[in-house]
Amino acid sequence: MNDKFYVTTPIYYINAVPHIGHAYSTIAADILARWHRLCGEDVFFLTGLDENSVKTVESAKKKGYDNIQAYADYMATRWRKVWNILNISYDDFIRTTQDRHKRNVHDFFKKLRESGEIYKGIYEGLYCEGCEGYLTEKDLTDGKCPFHYKEPKKLKEENYFFKLSNYQDQILEHIRDNPDFIQPEYRKNEVVNLLKEGLNDVSVSRPHLEWGIKVPWDEKQTFWVWFDALINYMLPRGYWPADIHIIAKDILRFHCIIWPGMLLATGYKLPEKIFAHGFLTVKGQKISKSLGNVIDPIYLADQYSADALRYFLIREKTLGQDGDFSERELQLKLNTELADTLGNFVHRVLTFIRNNFNGKVPKGETDYKIKSKLIECIENAEELLDEVKINQALDEIMLIARIGNEYFQKSEPWKTIKEKHQEAANCMYNCINLLESLCVSLYPFIPSTCENLSNQLNIEISDWSQSKKFNIEIGHSIEKPEILFEKVEVEKEVKEKLISIDDFKELDIRIGRIKKVEDIEKSDKLLKIKIDIGGEIKQSVAGLKETHNIVDLEGLKVPVLVNLEPSELMGVKSECMLLAADSDGKPVLLKPESDVEAGVKVK
Ligand code: MSP
Numbered sequence: 001m002n003d004k005f006y007v008t009t010p011i012y013y014i015n016a017v018p019h020i021g022h023a024y025s026t027i028a029a030d031i032l033a034r035w036h037r038l039c040g041e042d043v044f045f046l047t048g049l050d051e052n053s054v055k056t057v058e059s060a061k062k063k064g065y066d067n068i069q070a071y072a073d074y075m076a077t078r079w080r081k082v083w084n085i086l087n088i089s090y091d092d093f094i095r096t097t098q099d100r101h102k103r104n105v106h107d108f109f110k111k112l113r114e115s116g117e118i119y120k121g122i123y124e125g126l127y128c129e130g131c132e133g134y135l136t137e138k139d140l141t142d143g144k145c146p147f148h149y150k151e152p153k154k155l156k157e158e159n160y161f162f163k164l165s166n167y168q169d170q171i172l173e174h175i176r177d178n179p180d181f182i183q184p185e186y187r188k189n190e191v192v193n194l195l196k197e198g199l200n201d202v203s204v205s206r207p208h209l210e211w212g213i214k215v216p217w218d219e220k221q222t223f224w225v226w227f228d229a230l231i232n233y234m235l236p237r238g239y240w241p242a243d244i245h246i247i248a249k250d251i252l253r254f255h256c257i258i259w260p261g262m263l264l265a266t267g268y269k270l271p272e273k274i275f276a277h278g279f280l281t282v283k284g285q286k287i288s289k290s291l292g293n294v295i296d297p298i299y300l301a302d303q304y305s306a307d308a309l310r311y312f313l314i315r316e317k318t319l320g321q322d323g324d325f326s327e328r329e330l331q332l333k334l335n336t337e338l339a340d341t342l343g344n345f346v347h348r349v350l351t352f353i354r355n356n357f358n359g360k361v362p363k364g365e366t367d368y369k370i371k372s373k374l375i376e377c378i379e380n381a382e383e384l385l386d387e388v389k390i391n392q393a394l395d396e397i398m399l400i401a402r403i404g405n406e407y408f409q410k411s412e413p414w415k416t417i418k419e420k421h422q423e424a425a426n427c428m429y430n431c432i433n434l435l436e437s438l439c440v441s442l443y444p445f446i447p448s449t450c451e452n453l454s455n456q457l458n459i460e461i462s463d464w465s466q467s468k469k470f471n472i473e474i475g476h477s478i479e480k481p482e483i484l485f486e487k488v489e490v491e492k493e494v495k496e497k498l499i500s501i502d503d504f505k506e507l508d509i510r511i512g513r514i515k516k517v518e519d520i521e522k523s524d525k526l527l528k529i530k531i532d533i534g535g536e537i538k539q540s541v542a543g544l545k546e547t548h549n550i551v552d553l554e555g556l557k558v559p560v561l562v563n564l565e566p567s568e569l570m571g572v573k574s575e576c577m578l579l580a581a582d583s584d585g586k587p588v589l590l591k592p593e594s595d596v597e598a599g600v601k602v603k
Contacts, residue, residue: 003041003042004041004042004043004044004239004243005032005033005036005041005042005043005044005243006043006044006045006046006236006239006240006241006242006243006244007029007032007033007036007043007044007045007046007242007243007244007246008029008045008046008047008233008242008244008245008246009025009026009029009046009047009246009247010025010050010245010246010247010248010251011047011048011049011050011094011096011229011232012048012049012050012079013049013050013053013055013056014049014050014051014053014056014059014071014072014075014076014079015053015055015056015058015059016059016294017075017078017079017082017296018078018079018082018083018297019287019294019295019296019297020280020287020295020296020297020300020309020313020325021248021279021280021287023082023086023297023309023313024277024280024313025246025247025248025277026047026083026086026088027086027088027310027313027314028246028277028314028319028390029045029047029246030045030086030087030088030089030090030444031310031314031390031444031445032244032246032385032388032390032444033045033089033090033091034089034443034444034447035385035444035464037089038440038443038444038461038462038463038464039464040463040464043091044091044092044236044239045089045090045091046090046091046092046093046094046232046233046235046236047083047088047090047093047094048092048093048094048095048096048232049072049075049076049079049093049094049095049096050096050225050229050232051072051075051076051095051096051097052096052097052211052212052213052222052223052225052228052229053132053225054129054132054209054211054225055129055130055132056068056071056072056211057210057211059071060072068211069097072095072097076093076095080093081298082297082298085297085298085301085306086297086301086306086309086310087306087307087310087447087448089447091236092235092236094232094235096213096228096229096232100235101228101231101232101235102213104231104232104234104235105213105223105227105228105231106213106216108231108234108262108266109204109215109216109223109227111266111267112162112204112262112265112266115265115266115267117162117163117166117265118160118161118162118163118204119160119161119163120158120159120160120161121158121159121160121161121201121203122156122157122158122159123155123156123157123158123159123161123203124155124156125154125155126139126140126152126153126154126155127152127153127154127155128145128147128148128150128152128153129150129152129153130145130147130148130150131145131147131148131250132224132225132226133226133253133254134202134203135152140152147250147286157206157207157208158207159203159204159205159206159207159221159224160203160204160205160215160218160221161201161202161203161204162201162202162203162204162227162261162262162265163201163265164199164200164201164202164257164258164261165198165199165200165201166261166265167199167260167261167264167265168195168198168199170264171195171256171257171260171261171264172192172195172196174260174264174270175188175191175192175195180272180273181270181271181272181273181274182256182273182274182276183273183274183275183276183320183388184275184276184320187249187252187256187276187320190252191252191253191256191257194253194257195257199257199261202224202258202261203224204223204224204227205218205221205222205223205224205227206221206222206224207220207221207222208220209222212225212228213228226254226258227262230254230255230258230259230262231262233245233259233271234268240268240269241268241269241270241271241272242271242272243271243272243273244271244272244273244274244275244388245271245273245274245275246275246277247274247275247276247277248276248277248278248279249276249277249278249279250279251276252274252276255274255276256274256276259271273388275319275320275388276320277319277320277321278317278318278319278320278321278322278323279322280313280317280322280323280324280325281322281323281324281325282295282324282325282326283324284324287325292582292585295325295327297309300327300330303488304330304331304334304488305448305449305485306448307338307445307446307447307448307449308330308333308334308338308485309330310445310446311333311334311337311338311394311445311446312329312330312333312334313325314390314391314394314445315333315337315391315394315395316329316330316333316391317391318389318391318392319388319389319390319391327491328490328491328493331488331489331490331491332490334485334487334488335487335488335490337398338446338449338484338485339484339485339486339487341398341401341402341405342398342401342438342442342484342485343483343484343485344405345401345404345405345408345431345434345435345438346435346438346453346456346481346484347481347483347484348408349404349408349428349431349432349435350435350456350457350478350481351481352413352414352424352428353428353432353478354478354480354481356413356417356424356428357425357428359477359478359479360475360476360477360478361428361429361432361472361473361474361475361476361477361478362424362425362428362429362474363425363429363474363475364422364425364426364427364428364429364430364474365426365429366429366430366433366470367407367426367430370403370407370430370434371430371433371470373400373403374400374403374433374434374437374468375468377396377397377399377400377403378396378397378400378437378441378467378468379468380393380396381393381394381396381397381441384396394445397438397441397442397445400434400437400438400441401434401438403434404431404434404435404438407427407430407431407434408427408431411423411424411426411427413427413428429474432457432472432476432478433470433471433472435453435457436457436459436466436467436470436471436472437466437467437468438453439453439454439457439459439461440461440463440464440466440467441464441467443461449484449485452482452484453484455479456478456479456480456481456482457472457478457479458476458477458478458479459471459472505603506563507561507563508561508562508563508601509559509560509561509562509579509601509602509603510533510534510559510560510562510598510599510600510601510602511533511557511558511559511560511592511596511597511598511599511600511602512531512532512533512538512557512558512559512560512562512576512578512598512599513531513532513555513556513557513598514529514530514531514553514554514555514556514557514558515530515531515532515537515554516529516530516554517529517530517550517553517554518550519545519550520541520545520570520572522570523545523569523570524545524546525543525544525545525546526541526542526543526545526569526570526572527541527542527543527544527545527548527550527553528540528541528572529541529542529544529553529578531560531576531578532598532599533560533562533576533598533599534597534598534599534600535599536599538560538562538575538576539572539573539574539575539576540560540574540575540576540577540578541569541570541572541573541574542574542577542578542587543587544578544587544589547586547587548589556589556591557591557592557595557596557598558578558579558580558589558590558591559578559579559590559592559602560576560577560578560579561576561577561579562576564576564577
């Protein structure tokens with residue numbers, strides 16, 4: 001029997017489509033799955049969707065769906081599409097609205113109830129719908145959820161509770177006895193501190209929800225979405241316990257406290273390891289729909305290739321810590337590392353063999369110094385992959401391409417080919433073996449590129465050990481070389497633009513009074529607005545139709561940018577702009593603190 005390896009990603013909420021943060025977790029899990037498969041292990045890689053959230057209902061309604069399941073089905077196709085584009089090799093895709101999952105939840109709950117760990121009680125406290133989690137005052141920053149920047153709801157409701165507080169000591173003991181259970185180390189310390197503060201029992205159901213899995217004997221109660229979601233991991237029973245749950249730091253508590261508590265109470269084994277990575281940020285800010293900085297992985301894959309994106313996301317940041325995403329950095333890494341270092345090495349070796357040795361690997365001698373450097377890199381990478389230090393493993397592997405380029409350069413085969421033919425042959429023999437190693441060891445990271453390379457090398461990628469064997473035989477034919485990565489143009493570095501007070505003074509902002517509002521019938525969003533800016537009337541075309549009623553707008557006093565270059569929108573002239581805050585994509589008009597005359601300057 002081969003060793004088994006069971007890896008999971010979080011199951012994602014379906015109120016939005018995947019962004020590069022979700023892609024990051026999924027790619028990390030995919031790399032581990034592909035690596036363990038190459039090592040001959042019996043791998044199960046599970047990802048999927050967490051569909052029973054109240055957020056599903058809200059976004060279905062916002063998007064005009066009456067049938068929430070139809071919305072969930074539609075979103076599932078969108079998520080799968082992204083994972084297909086990014087070459088995610090999942091073995092199963094769980095959706096928590098599937099019957100197989102509902103059955104698992106019912107079974108799990110039955111066990112928990114039979115163990116005497118469930119009781120009915122009143123929950124009075126805070127709830128963040130963004131997290132779908134119960135919070136306490138001390139979880140908040142400035143009264144808001146630190147992950148969703150929103151004030152939590154105050155709830156008082158009758159729920160079923162799970163006696164989580166009974167498991168505090170057992171969880172602490174487990175963490176102490178299994179030093180790798182929570183990784184990285186600093187996340188483990190966070191969890192230990194939380195546990196030492198003491199645990200409350202946790203509600204596992206909520207009343208009166210229109211969507212979700214109902215408690216079987218009490219149809220008024222719906223399982224709390226986290227209770228149902230965590231049980232998804234039990235889907236492939238034969239593979240349980242999971243060897244690793246990949247998550248990010250935002251969902252540490254659910255995975256490292258509630259989930260172990262649930263498993264201990266039901267007598268199931270605990271997962272071997274929970275690895276919580278950091279957040280990808282954009283200009284230092286969390287990626288989120290409400291901040292409007294979401295980056296679409298489909299766009300990036302389309303623009304630069306899925307492998308360039310996979311490579312960059314993993315290469316760029318230490319799994320564990322936060323790291324900033326920049327498209328410009330992606331372009332730079334693509335050019336310098338994938339096109340120059342890797343692509344160049346592949347191309348120069350294959351072209352040389354084709355042009356000088358008729359496309360056949362020449363008879364050459366192994367350079368043991370090169371071979372031992374290669375083995376060292378691969379063994380380091382293995383160790384690092386075992387420790388889930390994926391980016392460092394990738395560095396080690398890319399070192400092989402650097403070593404190869406240096407060796408090629410130093411050996412100068414283009415000179416020795418004439419008089420010292422054997423030296424050129426030796427060089428090629430060693431280089432082609434380095435290429436085989438790269439082709440196999442990079443496969444978990446950039447699979448399509450390596451498949452393409454394996455075609456050019458005329459080999460099959462079947463076993464990780466190929467990466468350190470110097471397997472390619474003398475006389476082996478190679479195929480026509482093709483470029484692996486085209487270089488891209490690198491954006492100019494954009495320095496954050498600062499404006500002077502004099503620049504600001506050039507903006508003529510005044511308080512305007514909205515006089516008349518007319519519908520622009522051809523448009524779903526735009527209204528034609530006449531504004532009195534102190535004796536003069538100016539016209540603006542503003543995207544307020546979806547959020548404001550015409551009657552409520554008339555008479556309002558708002559700041560208006562008056563000296564705006566006129567333009568036409570839908571054929572209607574617009575010569576000034578109402579100022580509004582952008583709240584989650586919705587315009588919220590600004591108002592003066594107290595009544596001011598129309599025409600007064602804003603400075
Ligand atoms: N549905 C829950 C998880 C249930 S698992 C039993 C959930 N879903 S989520 O859609 O909000 O996804 C959260 C996960 O997405 C994070 O834990 C992380 O894996 C990934 N990421 C979301 N944004 C991210 C970044 N900006 N950066 C890195 N990973 C991010 O929570």
